[in-house]
Amino acid sequence: MATISDVAKLSGLSKTTVSRVINNHPYVSDKKREQVLKAMKELGYIPNPSARRLRGQLTTTIGVIVPRIVNPFFAHLINSIEQAASEKGYQVLIGQSYEDKEKEVAFLNLLKTKQVDGIIMTSTENDWNVIESYNEYGPIMLCNDYVNQKVAPMIRLNQTKGAYIGANHLIERGHRKIAYCTGGLFDEQGKGKDRNQGFQKALSEVGIKINPKWIFIDQHTIEDGKHVLRQILEMEDRPTAIFTGSDEVAGGIVIAAKEKGLIIPKDLAVIGFDDQPIAEILDPKLTTIRQPVDLMGEKSIEVMIEMLENPEMEIRNYELPIELIVRQST
Amino acid sequence: MATISDVAKLSGLSKTTVSRVINNHPYVSDKKREQVLKAMKELGYIPNPSARRLRGQLTTTIGVIVPRIVNPFFAHLINSIEQAASEKGYQVLIGQSYEDKEKEVAFLNLLKTKQVDGIIMTSTENDWNVIESYNEYGPIMLCNDYVNQKVAPMIRLNQTKGAYIGANHLIERGHRKIAYCTGGLFDEQGKGKDRNQGFQKALSEVGIKINPKWIFIDQHTIEDGKHVLRQILEMEDRPTAIFTGSDEVAGGIVIAAKEKGLIIPKDLAVIGFDDQPIAEILDPKLTTIRQPVDLMGEKSIEVMIEMLENPEMEIRNYELPIELIVRQST
DNA sequence: AAGTTATGTGGAACCGATACCACAACTAGA
DNA sequence: TCTAGTTGTGGTATCGGTTCCACATAACTT
Numbered sequence: 001m002a003t004i005s006d007v008a009k010l011s012g013l014s015k016t017t018v019s020r021v022i023n024n025h026p027y028v029s030d031k032k033r034e035q036v037l038k039a040m041k042e043l044g045y046i047p048n049p050s051a052r053r054l055r056g057q058l059t060t061t062i063g064v065i066v067p068r069i070v071n072p073f074f075a076h077l078i079n080s081i082e083q084a085a086s087e088k089g090y091q092v093l094i095g096q097s098y099e100d101k102e103k104e105v106a107f108l109n110l111l112k113t114k115q116v117d118g119i120i121m122t123s124t125e126n127d128w129n130v131i132e133s134y135n136e137y138g139p140i141m142l143c144n145d146y147v148n149q150k151v152a153p154m155i156r157l158n159q160t161k162g163a164y165i166g167a168n169h170l171i172e173r174g175h176r177k178i179a180y181c182t183g184g185l186f187d188e189q190g191k192g193k194d195r196n197q198g199f200q201k202a203l204s205e206v207g208i209k210i211n212p213k214w215i216f217i218d219q220h221t222i223e224d225g226k227h228v229l230r231q232i233l234e235m236e237d238r239p240t241a242i243f244t245g246s247d248e249v250a251g252g253i254v255i256a257a258k259e260k261g262l263i264i265p266k267d268l269a270v271i272g273f274d275d276q277p278i279a280e281i282l283d284p285k286l287t288t289i290r291q292p293v294d295l296m297g298e299k300s301i302e303v304m305i306e307m308l309e310n311p312e313m314e315i316r317n318y319e320l321p322i323e324l325i326v327r328q329s330t
Numbered sequence: 331m332a333t334i335s336d337v338a339k340l341s342g343l344s345k346t347t348v349s350r351v352i353n354n355h356p357y358v359s360d361k362k363r364e365q366v367l368k369a370m371k372e373l374g375y376i377p378n379p380s381a382r383r384l385r386g387q388l389t390t391t392i393g394v395i396v397p398r399i400v401n402p403f404f405a406h407l408i409n410s411i412e413q414a415a416s417e418k419g420y421q422v423l424i425g426q427s428y429e430d431k432e433k434e435v436a437f438l439n440l441l442k443t444k445q446v447d448g449i450i451m452t453s454t455e456n457d458w459n460v461i462e463s464y465n466e467y468g469p470i471m472l473c474n475d476y477v478n479q480k481v482a483p484m485i486r487l488n489q490t491k492g493a494y495i496g497a498n499h500l501i502e503r504g505h506r507k508i509a510y511c512t513g514g515l516f517d518e519q520g521k522g523k524d525r526n527q528g529f530q531k532a533l534s535e536v537g538i539k540i541n542p543k544w545i546f547i548d549q550h551t552i553e554d555g556k557h558v559l560r561q562i563l564e565m566e567d568r569p570t571a572i573f574t575g576s577d578e579v580a581g582g583i584v585i586a587a588k589e590k591g592l593i594i595p596k597d598l599a600v601i602g603f604d605d606q607p608i609a610e611i612l613d614p615k616l617t618t619i620r621q622p623v624d625l626m627g628e629k630s631i632e633v634m635i636e637m638l639e640n641p642e643m644e645i646r647n648y649e650l651p652i653e654l655i656v657r658q659s660t
Numbered sequence: 661a662a663g664t665t666a667t668g669t670g671g672a673a674c675c676g677a678t679a680c681c682a683c684a685a686c687t688a689g690a
Numbered sequence: 691t692c693t694a695g696t697t698g699t700g701g702t703a704t705c706g707g708t709t710c711c712a713c714a715t716a717a718c719t720t
Binding site for chain 1: 378379398467552
């Protein structure tokens with residue numbers, strides 16, 4: 001592998017001049033610039049990122065933490081972040097936390113060792129005070145998930161509103177016995193709590209009391225959804241509609257319901273969250289709450305680069321529109 | 331951020347000794363090892379990977395190229411590779427080629443600059459002679475996709491057999507008018523060609539001639555599948571069954587067919603490929619050919635590490651089982 | 661007892677880039 | 691014409707590790 005010294009030697013110039021050409025510094029004559037460029041091409045030279053990272057500050061790499069890429073929502077989010085980043089000349093380093101605190105910390109350490117310039121977190125496992133301690137090594141921001149303190153820039157959706165319009169839609173369809181599936185455990189802060197609030201608000205506004213038996217927590221996958229439906233079938237007093245925190249769980253419910261001979265939405269109305277591809281694949285197609293993934297990615301990169309260029313930037317939240325997509329499952 | 335010198339100073343020893351402790355070298359007395367460990371903990375020291383990469387050889391990082399992570403098949407493949415890698419103490423660096431030759435080359439360059447120890451390619455965009463030129467900088471292997479020369483270790487499935495058993499299944503169900511969707515263009519080598527052969531073999535064995543009007547190339551997405559169905563509907567002489575190169579295309583066909591009032595499998599039998607989650611979500615559930623993603627990931631890492639440890643290793647192919655999953659769409 | 665070999669430690673060069681500093685040459689203003 | 695500023699170039703220290711080499715001491719051989 002050719003090094004900067006090889007290029008310097010071949011072009012008959014110094015390493016400094018070569019470095020200036022690489023980095024588009026001023027004060028290099030056109031003639032020597034040409035010489036360097038020619039030598040670089042001839043040798044197939046590529047600067048060694050390790051050396052640059054070690055010496056310089058900027059790595060032009062942004063880290064993105066997701067819980068798991070097999071979740072299509074996050075796959076699409078990564079995708080949109082990467083697209084936006086590459087337009088700005090940044091690379092993206094993907095890390096999966098697998099919902100594990102230690103894995104998350106391991107990834108945050110990339111900031112310490114200057115492997116990435118900044119980190120976009122799409123989920124948080126550790127408490128904020130743990131994460132915060134890494135902030136001195138580089139900017140950290142949140143996209144999708146959030147904490148309810150103004151500690152870092154956040155790209156967020158109004159989850160309260162999302163859950164509210166979803167629940168409201170069910171109420172407008174005439175339902176009063178509404179079940180609720182959430183991904184989090186009890187979620188003292190962040191997405192889960194806000195959705196809970198939106199859901200509760202919609203119901204209490206029309207005087208519906210929530211039946212605690214119809215609350216399902218820690219539901220994530222299609223399998224979880226199937227299991228929820230089975231539980232519902234065993235109840236004497238069954239809900240007529242169900243609000244879920246993800247299209248996958250909703251999908252599981254729809255699939256299992258059909259297997260058991262239920263008609264959707266007549267026997268059970270189901271509403272999802274995210275507007276993932278699965279929502280259109282299901283039969284009946286899923287009514288869901290759309291999260292604008294592409295916008296989220298774009299905005300994240302925009303804000304991240306702003307932070308990188310101006311570390312003293314004011315911390316603020318960016319709220320993106322959330323929208324109800326009515327299809328056939330309600 | 332603490333450096334090795336800080337640790338050396340605090341423990342009252344030399345950088346050399348600290349380095350030996352980090353790397354588990356012999357010839358360090360227990361007493362000094364303890365001192366170093368204590369100092370490391372006290373400072374929250376983490377070795378800087380850039381510095382290690384720059385000087386040393388090993389990066390304990392393996393690169394994986396996929397076309398795009400939003401394709402669930404590849405998301406799962408990455409996932410299984412990452413799981414296996416992390417068990418062996420390796421990290422994984424994910425690169426998306428977006429089916430673009432230049433992006434693929436850019437990723438291969440990580441090998442040149444010692445950012446990764448080796449690369450696992452799950453798809454190939456460039457000709458092998460382009461890719462081969464990077465082989466001198468580190469091991470390259472193929473997983474999923476392959477070329478028909480014994481140039482690099484390959485983890486592959488017998489695609490010919492896969493297509494053969496799929497087509498055969500349709501024939502056994504009584505179909506003689508069978509359409510064919512493939513992902514590749516004309517695919518002079520690799521997966522596409524082998525599948526074509528398997529498909530042709532099954533048909534010609536029972537004396538069926540292929541109708542060129544029923545061959546659809548370059549089909550990848552759900553949308554593509556919908557489009558294929560519309561084309562079929564416009565034909566005077568329609569196929570009664572269709573073999574597709576991916577569950578997504580098959581899914582699109584199923585969805586569009588239902589919209590047009592066709593009954594599957596009565597009016598049209600559909601068979602997919604990959605056994606992705608979508609196969610079980612669809613209604614009717616998709617008959618498909620399963621690729622053992624978890625096995626593929628495990629085996630890839632096993633072989634990659636073997637290559638890293640023994641560069642002179644014999645090049646061979648590893649064939650994994652492929653299997654027909656019969657559900658409701660045929 | 662003298663000569664090997666095994667064990668333990670530190671100094672310093674080195675990996676490949678960047679950036680500070682010194683200096684040369686040229687341009688412009690007074 | 692002289693000083694001050696602009697433009698262009700190279701030498702060298704530096705980033706944070708690893709590794710070669712020299713050297714010291716302890717443990718075995720004959």
